[in-house]
Amino acid sequence: MKWDPEKYVQFADHRDRPFFDLTSRVTAIDPTLVVDLGCGPGPLTRSLAERWPDARVVGLDSSDEMVQKACSAQHPPNLEFELADASSWMPDPNTDVLVSNAMLQWIPGHRELMVKWLGALKPGSWFAVQVPGNFSSPSHALMRELADSERWAPKLAGVLRHDDAVGEPEDYLKILLAAGFETDVWETTYGQVLAGKDPVLEWVRGTALRPVLAKLNREESEEFESDYARLVARAYPPFEGVNGESLTMFPFRRIFMVGRKR
Numbered sequence: 001m002k003w004d005p006e007k008y009v010q011f012a013d014h015r016d017r018p019f020f021d022l023t024s025r026v027t028a029i030d031p032t033l034v035v036d037l038g039c040g041p042g043p044l045t046r047s048l049a050e051r052w053p054d055a056r057v058v059g060l061d062s063s064d065e066m067v068q069k070a071c072s073a074q075h076p077p078n079l080e081f082e083l084a085d086a087s088s089w090m091p092d093p094n095t096d097v098l099v100s101n102a103m104l105q106w107i108p109g110h111r112e113l114m115v116k117w118l119g120a121l122k123p124g125s126w127f128a129v130q131v132p133g134n135f136s137s138p139s140h141a142l143m144r145e146l147a148d149s150e151r152w153a154p155k156l157a158g159v160l161r162h163d164d165a166v167g168e169p170e171d172y173l174k175i176l177l178a179a180g181f182e183t184d185v186w187e188t189t190y191g192q193v194l195a196g197k198d199p200v201l202e203w204v205r206g207t208a209l210r211p212v213l214a215k216l217n218r219e220e221s222e223e224f225e226s227d228y229a230r231l232v233a234r235a236y237p238p239f240e241g242v243n244g245e246s247l248t249m250f251p252f253r254r255i256f257m258v259g260r261k262r
């Protein structure tokens with residue numbers, strides 16, 4: 001599955017906010033090694049390098065496109081980016097801060113991985129993760145329903161993640177506690193207002209729809225997208241803004257966990 005960094009940053013304001021809400025709860029004073037796992041196109045990792053100029057900050061991602069985009073921008077000398085697949089990765093035991101924003105939902109079995117990572121981190125280290133908690137929301141449920149329909153099932157069966165792709169806040173809280181972390185776990189539903197035509201389709205084109213697009217040719221993708229756009233427009237009806245523009249409320253639930261190892 002390919003990522004498109006340009007498409008991903010289309011809603012940067014909405015997509016970036018949870019990262020800052022997450023990392024504002026990490027109060028590490030003087031870390032020496034900070035890792036951003038599943039760093040994406042780079043600007044958010046850069047904010048970590050600017051926040052901790054004396055730390056070595058490493059952004060890791062399994063997508064060539066994302067790492068290339070991250071490396072192509074000018075960045076401070078304490079920041080580097082590398083290709084890495086989180087599903088077979090382990091943290092350097094000297095890591096002081098491990099951040100992962102909107103990535104773990106892509107890895108089946110990530111809760112087991114988390115247990116291993118938390119065990120490998122040293123006392124005093126920080127762990128900060130955010131995952132979307134919206135797999136049962138209409139944007140995802142309708143996509144699965146369409147993919148499972150008679151028309152698409154032969155091509156798309158098993159391609160999409162199900163509503164158990166992420167755990168509930170309590171599941172993560174228990175994992176952190178069992179690993180000896182002081183914890184702070186919470187959830188937020190952002191009342192995102194998106195402008196323009198078919199904004200929910202535009203949003204998922206950058207993320208959740210990518211596994212579908214990877215399986216279909218151009219004509220098929222257009223047909224799938226047009227059916228999907230019709231379904232989501234009913235679930236998230238557009239309304240007129242004060243200046244006559246088309247607006248859509250797209251509520252988005254996210255789950256946050258921050259811990260510090262005792």
Ligand SMILES: C[S@@+](CC[C@H](N)C(=O)[O-])C[C@H]1O[C@@H](n2cnc3c(N)ncnc32)[C@H](O)[C@@H]1O
Pocket residue numbers: 003015019037038039040041044060061062063066084085086087100101102103106107207
């Ligand atoms: C939704 S984006 C989030 C990017 C960035 N963290 C942000 O908050 O903007 C998900 C990122 O996770 C990366 N990713 C997905 N699976 C991964 C894996 N197994 N190992 C490393 N990165 C992965 C993708 O390549 C993508 O850049």
